[in-house]
Structure formats: structure tokens, C-alpha cells
Amino acid sequence: MPSRLEKARQDPDSMKARILDAARRLFGEYGFSGVTTRMIAKTVGIDISTLYYHWGEKKDLYEAVITDLSDEIRAKLRHIESLVRGQPLAHRLEVAIEVMCDYLFERPEASNLILLAYLGKSRDVTEIDLRLKEHIANIAVAMGLALDRTNIPARANARVLAVWNSVINFTAGEHLFRPMLNVDHAEYIAVVKETLKFILIPAFTRTAAAP
Amino acid sequence: MPSRLEKARQDPDSMKARILDAARRLFGEYGFSGVTTRMIAKTVGIDISTLYYHWGEKKDLYEAVITDLSDEIRAKLRHIESLVRGQPLAHRLEVAIEVMCDYLFERPEASNLILLAYLGKSRDVTEIDLRLKEHIANIAVAMGLALDRTNIPARANARVLAVWNSVINFTAGEHLFRPMLNVDHAEYIAVVKETLKFILIPAFTRTAAAP
DNA sequence: TCGGTTCTCCATCATTTGTTGGAATCGATA
DNA sequence: TATCGATTCCAACAAATGATGGAGAACCGA
Numbered sequence: 001m002p003s004r005l006e007k008a009r010q011d012p013d014s015m016k017a018r019i020l021d022a023a024r025r026l027f028g029e030y031g032f033s034g035v036t037t038r039m040i041a042k043t044v045g046i047d048i049s050t051l052y053y054h055w056g057e058k059k060d061l062y063e064a065v066i067t068d069l070s071d072e073i074r075a076k077l078r079h080i081e082s083l084v085r086g087q088p089l090a091h092r093l094e095v096a097i098e099v100m101c102d103y104l105f106e107r108p109e110a111s112n113l114i115l116l117a118y119l120g121k122s123r124d125v126t127e128i129d130l131r132l133k134e135h136i137a138n139i140a141v142a143m144g145l146a147l148d149r150t151n152i153p154a155r156a157n158a159r160v161l162a163v164w165n166s167v168i169n170f171t172a173g174e175h176l177f178r179p180m181l182n183v184d185h186a187e188y189i190a191v192v193k194e195t196l197k198f199i200l201i202p203a204f205t206r207t208a209a210a211p
Numbered sequence: 212m213p214s215r216l217e218k219a220r221q222d223p224d225s226m227k228a229r230i231l232d233a234a235r236r237l238f239g240e241y242g243f244s245g246v247t248t249r250m251i252a253k254t255v256g257i258d259i260s261t262l263y264y265h266w267g268e269k270k271d272l273y274e275a276v277i278t279d280l281s282d283e284i285r286a287k288l289r290h291i292e293s294l295v296r297g298q299p300l301a302h303r304l305e306v307a308i309e310v311m312c313d314y315l316f317e318r319p320e321a322s323n324l325i326l327l328a329y330l331g332k333s334r335d336v337t338e339i340d341l342r343l344k345e346h347i348a349n350i351a352v353a354m355g356l357a358l359d360r361t362n363i364p365a366r367a368n369a370r371v372l373a374v375w376n377s378v379i380n381f382t383a384g385e386h387l388f389r390p391m392l393n394v395d396h397a398e399y400i401a402v403v404k405e406t407l408k409f410i411l412i413p414a415f416t417r418t419a420a421a422p
Numbered sequence: 423t424c425g426g427t428t429c430t431c432c433a434t435c436a437t438t439t440g441t442t443g444g445a446a447t448c449g450a451t452a
Numbered sequence: 453t454a455t456c457g458a459t460t461c462c463a464a465c466a467a468a469t470g471a472t473g474g475a476g477a478a479c480c481g482a
Contacts, residue, residue, distance in 0.1 A: 121240050154392040444463090
């Protein structure tokens with residue numbers, strides 16, 4: 001029995017899916033409080049009550065957006081893990097940076113949603129679990145910073161978070177950072193990847209040599 | 212002739228200053244759209260029209276908060292620059308991380324405001340200049356990554372941004388990250404500082420050796 | 423074609439929100 | 453004390469917003 005969310009994802013032309021998609025982009029751009037149900041309905045080109053018919057409260061729609069995103073991220077991380085398994089650490093990092101950057105630059109709303117969920121305190125929405133802890137643990141294990149997924153030292157987690165945050169920030173902040181760097185979109189992606197590798201790889205490969 | 216903002220800062224007990232202060236904390240917590248003028252007034256313990264009497268539109272109050280923050284950051288960066296001038300790069304970085312972390316951990320709303328201004332697209336507020344470009348250029352020069360403040364290569368700017376973002380993120384995301392690391396507040400600060408130094412210093416000191 | 427289910431829209435409601443007018447109050451000064 | 457400006461609050465308004473009830477349209481199997 002497929003869940004509502006799965007059902008919506010199964011048929012991307014279904015009304016449920018179209019609403020979810022528009023909501024994702026708008027919530028990513030303006031945040032939960034900055035988006036009205038009327039804005040979403042208008043974007044989809046439907047009446048507001050059709051939106052309520054499919055998704056119920058605004059809060060529920062927002063939660064579906066976050067849950068959807070979290071699933072997507074988990075799948076992407078699994079994919080990365082499968083790509084780099086058994087490779088040396090420097091290579092693992094390089095691939096991870098490449099793949100995550102490509103993924104996030106293709107979906108600019110994703111990193112925004114993640115950052116907004118960090119800051120998160122909304123008067124209306126009880127904190128929604130992005131399952132960040134799980135994601136970070138997966139990365140830590142994939143990077144070889146920890147062996148046991150259930151017991152990861154604070155330092156290892158903090159280092160993974162630093163990597164994760166760097167990627168998220170550069171993708172979420174492109175509209176602000178790119179004019180500062182005076183480059184076009186493609187160049188921006190290149191500079192970001194280079195910068196991330198430049199900073200992260202030496203730090204972590206040194207760790208491996210002298211833990 | 213002191214500006215309204217300067218006047219408010221001069222006497223921190225003045226009504227204008229108290230409103231500005233409450234607004235800063237609330238905007239930092241909930242974002243522009245997530246805060247109502249009534250919330251601010253209630254926090255200060257005044258009637259809503261008193262707020263309008265002193266600050267006019269909600270948008271103007273928000274802009275004052277951002278301008279105020281930007282001034283504060285600029286002063287802090289100048290202070291750091293004066294502390295590290297002439298020191299070797301590794302030491303400059305270490306001091307910068309220490310001082311910026313201390314500053315931001317003392318004012319948790321500051322990093323939130325900065326991040327929210329990154330994502331920034333609000334329906335009501337035209338993008339407000341945090342003067343990030345200026346701040347980043349100052350850091351680049353202070354760190355010795357560029358000699359000429361007016362012409363900083365994209366790579367240097369990107370590297371400074373990476374540092375800046377890392378600090379901002381760890382302070383803004385404490386409420387989310389700290390449970391993941393399973394440490395208390397003091398330990399969190401220590402782990403963050405250590406992690407930042409661990410990651411950033413090797414990267415940048417290597418640069419200095421091989422530009 | 424019929425009957426029922428699913429879907430979509432129109433009209434509407436109660437509440438929230440930004441904002442303002444005006445009256446009352448306070449403090450200094452003539 | 454009378455006066456005047458600065459400050460504060462009460463009351464209210466228009467618009468925006470989250471949410472719903474109900475009427476019709478579209479679809480689908482019998």
C-alpha cells in the first residue's frame with residue numbers, strides 16, 4: 001500500500017505531485033511563514049481549496065516537502081557510498097564533493113530548505129526531523145571517520161558537519177556569493193568545487209595519516 | 212548629528228533601543244515573515260502603536276536591525292585585524308576563529324540573522340545589504356590572501372567565504388548540531404573551535420607555502 | 423445510461439496582521 | 453499653573469491569510 005507521498009512521487013503529473021513540487025520551490029525560496037497557500041495554488045494554477053483537498057493543512061504540506069527532501073538526500077548519500085566504497089579517503093572526498101555539489105546545484109531549493117530547517121523555529125511548525133543525524137552518521141562511516149554507525153565520536157561528527165555545511169552554504173548562497181566572486185554560474189560551480197576540495201581534502205587526509 | 216540608529220545605541224535603555232533589541236532577537240529566531248509587530252511589542256511590553264511611533268514600518272525596523280548588525284560585524288573584523296596584523300598566517304587564522312566564535316556564540320541571533328539574510332528572499336523586503344562583500348574583502352586582506360582590497364581573485368574570496376560560512380553555521384545551528392554531538396554548550400564551543408582550526412589551518416597554511 | 427466516487431471551484435468565515443487616528447499622559451518650561 | 457511637545461495607549465480598519473461547506477464537473481465501472 002503506497003503512502004500518499006510515494007503515490008505523489010510515482011506520478012509526477014498528478015495534482016498531488018504538482019502541488020508538492022510548487023510548494024517545495026516556494027518554501028525553499030521564502031520559508032514557511034513567507035509562503036501562503038494562495039501563492040502555492042496560484043503557482044500550480046488551481047484553486048486554493050483544491051490544495052486543501054489534497055494536502056490538508058499548510059503544515060502537513062510543509063512536512064511532506066521536508067520528508068520528501070530527506071528521503072532524496074538519504075538516497076543520494078547511499079548512492080555516493082556505493083560509488084566510493086573501498087576507495088582511498090582523498091578519492092572518497094573528491095567524489096562526494098562532486099556528486100553532492102552536482103545534486104544540490106541542480107536543485108537550488110534543496111539547500112535552502114535544509115538551511116531554513118536548521119534555523120527552523122517557526123511559530124507554527126513543530127521542529128521537523130530532517131534526519132540530519134542519520135545522514136551525518138552515514139557520511140562519517142562512508143568517509144571512514146568512524147567504524148560503528150551507532151557510536152560516532154563528537155569530533156568526527158563535527159568534522160563531517162563542517163563538510164556538509166560548506167556544501168550546503170555555497171549552493172544555498174549562490175545568488176549572494178556569485179556576484180561577489182564575479183563569475184558566471186558554471187564558473188561558480190567550478191570555483192566552489194575547487195575551494196571545497198582545496199580546504200577539505202588536506203585536512204582529512206592528514207587525519208588519516210595522523211589520527 | 213547622530214543618526215536614529217546611533218542615538219538608539221547610545222542609550223540602550225531608550226525605548227527605541229529596547230525595541231531594536233527585541234526585534235533583533237525575534238527576527239533572528241523566526242525570520243522576517245515569522246515575526247509580527249505585535250510579537251515585538253509584546254516582548255518589549257509596550258503597545259503596538261508605540262513601536263510604530265518609534266520605527267515606522269516593520270520593514271524599516273528590520274532594515275535597522277540588519278544595518279546595526281552589519282556595523283557590529285565590521286567593527287569586530289577591524290578589531291581582529293588589529294589583533295593579528297603582522298602575525299604569521301596560522302596564528303592569524305587561529306585568533307580569527309577564536310574571536311569570531313566567541314563573538315557569535317555570545318549573540319546567537321547574529322548568525323541566524325546573517326543566514327536568513329543569505330536566503331533572504333522575502334516577499335516584502337527588498338534585499339538588504341549586509342555588506343558581506345566588504346566584510347569578506349577585509350578578511351581576505353587581513354589573512355594575507357590578497358594585497359589589494361579592491362581586486363581580490365575569485366578563489367581567494369571563495370576560500371574566505373568557506374571560512375566565514377563554517378563559523379556562521381556552527382553557531383547558528385547549535386540547537387540542532389549539539390544534540391547530535393551529545394555535548395554541553397561549553398564542550399560544543401570547544402569542539403567547534405577545534406574542528407574549524409583543524410580543517411582550515413592546514414588548508415590555508417599550505418597555500419602560503421605553495422601559492 | 424446510471425450511480426457513485428473523485429476531483430475542482432466559488433463563496434465565505436474567522437482570525438491574524440500591518441498600520442493609523444485620536445485621546446490621554448507625562449515632563450519640562452514659561 | 454498653563455502650555456506645549458513628546459510619548460504612550462486604546463480602538464479601530466482594511467487587507468491578507470488559513471481554512472471549510474457545498475455545488476457542480478469529470479471520471480469510471482456496471
